[in-house]
Amino acid sequence: MNLLKDDFISTTQGKVSLKTILTGNENYQLQYYFDEIQLAMLQLLSSLSTVVLQPTIQDLKGYLKNGLTPEQYEAALDKVESQWFENDCFMQSKPSENTKYFPADIHKVISGIESSSTENASGLFSSLNDFSCVCSDCMPALNYNYQTNVHAKAMGVGGSTGIKGGGTLTFLMAGSCLKETILMNTVCVDYFTKVSSLNEDACNDFMWVTPLKGSKVTNAKGKEVEIYQAQKIGLARGLFALAYHFKFDVIEESSVCDSCGHKSSYIVKKFHHSKYNGNYGSTSEARELGAGWWPNPYTATVNLENGFMGLRARDQNWNSWEDLSAMVAQAEVDKNSISPAPIISQYRDTGISKKPFNYLVGGNILKPKNEASIVGRVYDLYSMPSSLNKNLSKVTQVIDSGLEQKKLLEKAFYIASKDDGVKFKKNIIVSASKNAMFRFTANAQQIIQRTLLDVERKEATELRKTAVIELKQEAQRIFMGVQRKYQHDLPLFKALVKGESALYRK
Numbered sequence: 001m002n003l004l005k006d007d008f009i010s011t012t013q014g015k016v017s018l019k020t021i022l023t024g025n026e027n028y029q030l031q032y033y034f035d036e037i038q039l040a041m042l043q044l045l046s047s048l049s050t051v052v053l054q055p056t057i058q059d060l061k062g063y064l065k066n067g068l069t070p071e072q073y074e075a076a077l078d079k080v081e082s083q084w085f086e087n088d089c090f091m092q093s094k095p096s097e098n099t100k101y102f103p104a105d106i107h108k109v110i111s112g113i114e115s116s117s118t119e120n121a122s123g124l125f126s127s128l129n130d131f132s133c134v135c136s137d138c139m140p141a142l143n144y145n146y147q148t149n150v151h152a153k154a155m156g157v158g159g160s161t162g163i164k165g166g167g168t169l170t171f172l173m174a175g176s177c178l179k180e181t182i183l184m185n186t187v188c189v190d191y192f193t194k195v196s197s198l199n200e201d202a203c204n205d206f207m208w209v210t211p212l213k214g215s216k217v218t219n220a221k222g223k224e225v226e227i228y229q230a231q232k233i234g235l236a237r238g239l240f241a242l243a244y245h246f247k248f249d250v251i252e253e254s255s256v257c258d259s260c261g262h263k264s265s266y267i268v269k270k271f272h273h274s275k276y277n278g279n280y281g282s283t284s285e286a287r288e289l290g291a292g293w294w295p296n297p298y299t300a301t302v303n304l305e306n307g308f309m310g311l312r313a314r315d316q317n318w319n320s321w322e323d324l325s326a327m328v329a330q331a332e333v334d335k336n337s338i339s340p341a342p343i344i345s346q347y348r349d350t351g352i353s354k355k356p357f358n359y360l361v362g363g364n365i366l367k368p369k370n371e372a373s374i375v376g377r378v379y380d381l382y383s384m385p386s387s388l389n390k391n392l393s394k395v396t397q398v399i400d401s402g403l404e405q406k407k408l409l410e411k412a413f414y415i416a417s418k419d420d421g422v423k424f425k426k427n428i429i430v431s432a433s434k435n436a437m438f439r440f441t442a443n444a445q446q447i448i449q450r451t452l453l454d455v456e457r458k459e460a461t462e463l464r465k466t467a468v469i470e471l472k473q474e475a476q477r478i479f480m481g482v483q484r485k486y487q488h489d490l491p492l493f494k495a496l497v498k499g500e501s502a503l504y505r506k
Contacts, residue, residue: 005017030042033260046187053068061350087140090208101273105270106132106269111149134257134258146246148164149364158274169312171343171359171360173360184357188346192295196342204237207241241294249269297346302336326340328344355386358382360379363378384455397463398463415498432482444474448467
């Protein structure tokens, strides 16, 4: 099976090829059991489209406006060494002869499944039977997810961190159909060259063709370590960057795939991996040693004192709307500057399409201080205006209104906690405040998503007014619920009444 030619993509209408999706007019929908796999498949297909089409800004504008013909796809494919996309070699580098492979059950390529074989690692699903065999067609996406998105600590001592960093969020454009989504997430080579600051002679060979070579440096402990210089990694090489030597065993056995739900005569139950010796700039040590950050098109970045890292969900109480302004336009959050994913900047800066679009944020929420464990998932969709440059304020004003109301709710509980009558019951208010803030940010997520559905047809002031009214009512409703709970405890109730005033000030 070849990823650029054959039918390996699972949809609600059966399996189809990348060419069929990009050159046809059918409204295909991906069909995968876990949203983690679906998100990985969208990244994979967009990366494959980038490598095949290698479009300029003008090329991509044409594809989005007029479509892509089968002849255009074949002409582009003729310029690509398609043999490297065969299923038996794609993203499967070969280690040295003495390198030891470690076997693993197939469920390990999904970060959300709990496994007792990895110490301190927990997930969202506890039954290993949920994912015990997959078809060979699904393996490229699963391997891609494993190499790119799964956190190293989920694999214990055998884990390695990919080029975008384990546990980082993924940011994608979402079009009106699968074809448009893939094209909108296809990287323009001229735009990437302009914004990436890579070396002119950066290697573009795939890592399973030309092995990755690192630089030997000495760390703070005086130990020699190997790092991979970001500026030496070209676009095609980086899109499919490897963190492991990887191989899987295909066995002839008829079964239903736990990934896509299709019946297959050839399945995979186990794989073998061996981590690379060096580290990318996505790890803290390599970042300190000057490896540099490789600008993954589908990752927003946080600018730290010692370099860049991929944006993560902060904790279980965090909701993506809180950082949405920074995700679409650079902004400071918690004293750190956040820059949008390059694929979002590409849309904003080039005007490749004049249509409104949806913005997809997805990924894992890692447990603080134990990043081997997954405690939640982010999978949020936001409506965006047709021109981000002209209408960005429509988005930011809605987000700002949510953040302002969040601060007022926090202030209301703070005022209540400082009342002299509850000095011995302060912990009760603090606990109630934490629960209330969690409910507010979760409910505000829905309010903001609903408000932004009108981002194209309403003016900024009208959108903000709608958001302020709904968010204010939600904060007041939550606070009143806490008041009712403690209405028979007079000191607590009086303190909460004092705090309530913060929510009604104009």
